[in-house]
Amino acid sequence: MAQAMRPDPGHSLFATDGKPHPLQDTLLGVTLVLGILSFVTAQFYDLHLLSSWSGLIGILTGAYGQFISVTTRERFALVVGLGLAGVGFYLGMAHGGLFGGVISG
Numbered sequence: 001m002a003q004a005m006r007p008d009p010g011h012s013l014f015a016t017d018g019k020p021h022p023l024q025d026t027l028l029g030v031t032l033v034l035g036i037l038s039f040v041t042a043q044f045y046d047l048h049l050l051s052s053w054s055g056l057i058g059i060l061t062g063a064y065g066q067f068i069s070v071t072t073r074e075r076f077a078l079v080v081g082l083g084l085a086g087v088g089f090y091l092g093m094a095h096g097g098l099f100g101g102v103i104s105g
Contacts, residue, residue: 016071016072016073017071019070021071021074023068024065024069024074025074027062027068027078028069028074028077028078028081030058031061031081031082031085032081032084034054034057034061034081034085035055035062035082035083035084035085035088036081036084037050037051037054037058037088038050038051038052038054038055038084038085038087038088038089038092039051039055039084039085039087039088040088041054041088042055042087042088042091042092043091045095045096047092048092048093048095048096048100049092049098049099049101049102051089051091051092051095052088052089052092052093052097052098053092053098054085054088055085055086055088055089055090055092056085056098058082058084058088058089059082059085059086059089062078062082062085063082065078066078066082
């Protein structure tokens with residue numbers, strides 16, 4: 001028996017199952033913001049502390065978000081944020097790392 005599909009615009013942008021996911025949406029937003037911050041600041045050599053730390057925290061929040069995500073839209077956006085955070089983290093590490101210049105050995 002054929003089922004009629006009806007769009008339901010009253011729910012969250014990321015929740016395709018019709019239920020609210022506040023924790024998952026929060027982790028998604030944090031991961032995207034940290035990923036963008038990390039990626040943009042990684043383009044500047046002197047901002048390696050900011051890019052490496054924001055990338056590391058973005059990777060950790062994105063990984064936990066992937067672990068508890070429910071819908072495909074959440075997972076897709078988390079992968080984008082994780083990718084940006086990963087690139088920013090590794091470029092920040094290449095430019096001086098998490099403690100470069102702060103701790104002298």
